[in-house]
Amino acid sequence: MIKTLTKNLVWYRDKLVRHVVQNGPFFAQRLIVKIVAKPHIAKYRGVNNRGPDIFETVFFELRTRCNSHCAFCAGSVENEIRPDQHMPFAVFKKGIDNLKEVAFRGRVAFHITSEPLLSQDLPAYIAYAREQLPKVWLQLLTNGRKLNPSSGTAVLDAGINEITVNYYNDACAANPDLPLPQNIQKFESEVLAKRFTHDEITTGHGPDPVKGFGVFRYNCNRRRENEILSNQTGSSPNKGMVTTKNFLGFCHSPLTDFHITTDGTVSKCSKDVFFTDPMGNIMDEDIMEIWNGSRFRTVHKMLLANDRNANVMCRGCDYPGFKTIHGKKDILKRLLQHSIYGRKME
Numbered sequence: 001m002i003k004t005l006t007k008n009l010v011w012y013r014d015k016l017v018r019h020v021v022q023n024g025p026f027f028a029q030r031l032i033v034k035i036v037a038k039p040h041i042a043k044y045r046g047v048n049n050r051g052p053d054i055f056e057t058v059f060f061e062l063r064t065r066c067n068s069h070c071a072f073c074a075g076s077v078e079n080e081i082r083p084d085q086h087m088p089f090a091v092f093k094k095g096i097d098n099l100k101e102v103a104f105r106g107r108v109a110f111h112i113t114s115e116p117l118l119s120q121d122l123p124a125y126i127a128y129a130r131e132q133l134p135k136v137w138l139q140l141l142t143n144g145r146k147l148n149p150s151s152g153t154a155v156l157d158a159g160i161n162e163i164t165v166n167y168y169n170d171a172c173a174a175n176p177d178l179p180l181p182q183n184i185q186k187f188e189s190e191v192l193a194k195r196f197t198h199d200e201i202t203t204g205h206g207p208d209p210v211k212g213f214g215v216f217r218y219n220c221n222r223r224r225e226n227e228i229l230s231n232q233t234g235s236s237p238n239k240g241m242v243t244t245k246n247f248l249g250f251c252h253s254p255l256t257d258f259h260i261t262t263d264g265t266v267s268k269c270s271k272d273v274f275f276t277d278p279m280g281n282i283m284d285e286d287i288m289e290i291w292n293g294s295r296f297r298t299v300h301k302m303l304l305a306n307d308r309n310a311n312v313m314c315r316g317c318d319y320p321g322f323k324t325i326h327g328k329k330d331i332l333k334r335l336l337q338h339s340i341y342g343r344k345m346e
C-alpha cells in the first residue's frame with residue numbers, strides 16, 4: 001500500500017517537473033533552475049566570485065573528424081563541415097608544457113567533437129603527456145569503431161588511464177543482448193582480460209578514491225545514434241535554438257573545462273563546435289593567461305550569476321550545464337536534464 005502510494009507520488013512529481021520545464025511559466029522554470037544551481041554555484045564560485053583558479057579538464061582535439069553517424073552531432077560523418085585538420089605536435093607540446101609549468105593535476109582527454117582514434121599519432125601524443133604529466137589522469141573517450149587489439153594496445157602502452165567507449169548503434173542500444181562488434185569484443189578479450197587482473201580494472205572515471213592511479217578504468221556504454229540531446233548552441237542537426245528568453249543560467253563548462261582545437265584555438269565550451277567564440281590561442285598566450293583573461297572571466301562572471309542571456313551563444317543554448325557533484329543524489333537536477341533532452345524545439 002505504502003509502496004504503491006510512494007510510486008504514484010514519484011510519478012506525479014516527475015510529470016509535474018517535466019511539464020514545468022517543457023511548457024511551464026518562466027518564473028517556475030527559473031525557480032527549478034535556481035534550486036538546482038545553488039550548490040553548483042557555491043562549488044565553483046571561488047574567491048570573490050571570480051571563479052575557479054584552474055580548470056579540471058583539458059581537452060585536446062587532435063583531428064577535426066569523426067567516423068560515427070549520430071543524428072544529434074554536427075561533427076558526425078554526414079554533418080561535418082569543417083576542413084580535416086590535425087594538431088601539429090608543436091601545438092600539443094606547448095599545451096602540455098604549459099600544464100607542466102603550473103603543476104596541473106586534473107584530467108587530459110583527447111576528444112571534443114571528434115574521434116581520437118582517427119588520429120594516427122595518438123599513442124605518441126599520449127606518451128608525451130604521460131611523460132610530462134605523471135599525475136594527470138589521461139582519458140580516451142571513443143566511439144569504439146577503431147578500437148581493436150592493435151590500437152588498444154598502443155594507447156595502453158603509451159600510458160592511458162581510462163578508456164570509455166560510447167558505442168552508438170540503435171539496435172545495440174535497444175537490445176542489451178545483442179553482441180558488441182567484433183573489434184570491441186576482441187579488444188576486451190585479447191587485451192584487457194590478459195593485461196589486468198580483476199582488481200586492477202574497474203568501471204567509472206578518474207583516479208580511484210583508495211587506489212589512486214593503481215586502477216585502469218574501462219567503460220562501454222551502448223548509446224543511440226538518433227538521440228535528441230542538447231542543441232549544441234544551435235549546431236545540433238536534430239534540434240533548434242532557444243529562441244525565447246533562456247530560463248537556464250549557470251553552466252559548468254567554461255568553469256571546469258579547457259578546450260583546444262588543432263591550431264591551438266581555445267573555445268569557452270564543448271558546445272561551441274566550430275570555435276566561433278574563441279577565448280584565445282595557446283600559440284599566442286600561455287594557457288593560464290587565457291584562463292585568467294577577460295574573455296573567460298566575463299563568461300565565468302555571467303554564469304556564476306546564474307544567467308546566460310548576456311552571451312549570444314549561451315542565450316540560445318539548452319545544455320543544462322550541471323556536473324555531478326560527488327556524493328549528492330540530485331533528483332531535481334536529473335529531472336531537469338531529462339526534460340530538456342526530451343524537449344522538442346522549432
Ligand code: SF4
Pocket residue numbers: 233251252253254268269270271272308313314315317318319321
Ligand atoms: S551555456 Fe552553452 S554555450 Fe554557454 S558555456 Fe554553457 S554549454 Fe557553452
